[in-house]
Amino acid sequence: MNITEILFWFLSVLALIGALMMVTNKNPVYSVLWLIVVFFAISGHYILLNAQFLAIVNIIVYAGAIMVLFLFVIMLMNMNADNEPQKNKWLQLAGAVAGGSLLLVIVAALRKSETLAGQHTDAGGTTGLIHNLGQVLFKDFVLPFEISSILFLSAMVGAVVIGKKGD
Amino acid sequence: MPINYYVILAMSLFSIGVVGVLTRRNAIIIFMCIELMLNAVNLLLVAFSKMHYANLAGGSATANVGTEAQLFVFFIMVVAAAEVSVGLAIIVMMYRNIHSVDVNFLNRLKH
Numbered sequence: 001m002n003i004t005e006i007l008f009w010f011l012s013v014l015a016l017i018g019a020l021m022m023v024t025n026k027n028p029v030y031s032v033l034w035l036i037v038v039f040f041a042i043s044g045h046y047i048l049l050n051a052q053f054l055a056i057v058n059i060i061v062y063a064g065a066i067m068v069l070f071l072f073v074i075m076l077m078n079m080n081a082d083n084e085p086q087k088n089k090w091l092q093l094a095g096a097v098a099g100g101s102l103l104l105v106i107v108a109a110l111r112k113s114e115t116l117a118g119q120h121t122d123a124g125g126t127t128g129l130i131h132n133l134g135q136v137l138f139k140d141f142v143l144p145f146e147i148s149s150i151l152f153l154s155a156m157v158g159a160v161v162i163g164k165k166g167d
Numbered sequence: 168m169p170i171n172y173y174v175i176l177a178m179s180l181f182s183i184g185v186v187g188v189l190t191r192r193n194a195i196i197i198f199m200c201i202e203l204m205l206n207a208v209n210l211l212l213v214a215f216s217k218m219h220y221a222n223l224a225g226g227s228a229t230a231n232v233g234t235e236a237q238l239f240v241f242f243i244m245v246v247a248a249a250e251v252s253v254g255l256a257i258i259v260m261m262y263r264n265i266h267s268v269d270v271n272f273l274n275r276l277k278h
Contacts, residue, residue: 095189
């Protein structure tokens with residue numbers, strides 16, 4: 001068992017534990033913190049998969065910006081205490097069974113699938129660096145990049161219009 | 168690592184997100200579960216991009232074979248960031264109107 005496999009199993013267990021704690025925790029603030037743990041684990045997976053730039057972007061955008069936004073909204077609403085009403089146990093059980101069946105069906109369908117040959121070769125390690133990605137992004141994908149700026153502008157205007165007090 | 172492990176890991180994270188959406192009643196936690204599902208799909212895309220690169224490495228591999236999928240994931244993150252800002256604004260507006268984020272009380276579009 002080399003270092004890559006050890007890191008893979010460690011990060012996988014960390015991500016799964018974080019996701020389970022995120023779903024089952026009663027306090028929304030703790031749920032946000034566990035989700036940040038999951039995002040850090042996924043960033044570790046990105047580094048293992050030669051996607052260094054995506055790992056950094058994942059930490060900055062998700063764990064940094066989006067989760068702080070969630071924390072601000074939760075603290076703004078004063079939801080620190082557990083105020084989720086206890087609902088029907090059978091509905092929760094039905095939800096868990098439904099999600100588990102989804103996992104069971106897809107894993108059972110893909111368990112015996114053949115993998116393509118040559119998957120263990122080294123991909124070079126420079127694929128996910130900002131040099132390569134920037135060359136492709138600003139040559140081939142420059143139009144979607146500019147359109148995404150318009151998307152951000154419209155999202156910003158929409159958030160301000162929706163969140164405006166008194167209308 | 169073989170691609171099967173990544174498929175199973177991503178599917179487990181996605182299923183945990185589905186269970187969270189189905190069982191929780193807090194709108195913000197449902198929103199966080201949607202983010203978890205998005206990240207599971209992103210992880211699977213990156214894993215398949217590395218596999219695609221390695222599959223081409225013997226023959227016609229150029230320098231930027233694996234970069235398209237990573238840029239795809241990058242654009243997914245961009246769209247997710249915009250989506251989160253609008254979604255949280257909607258949740259704040261609903262909280263201001265009905266003083267709760269319980270989705271059991273959100274069954275009408277107009278208060």
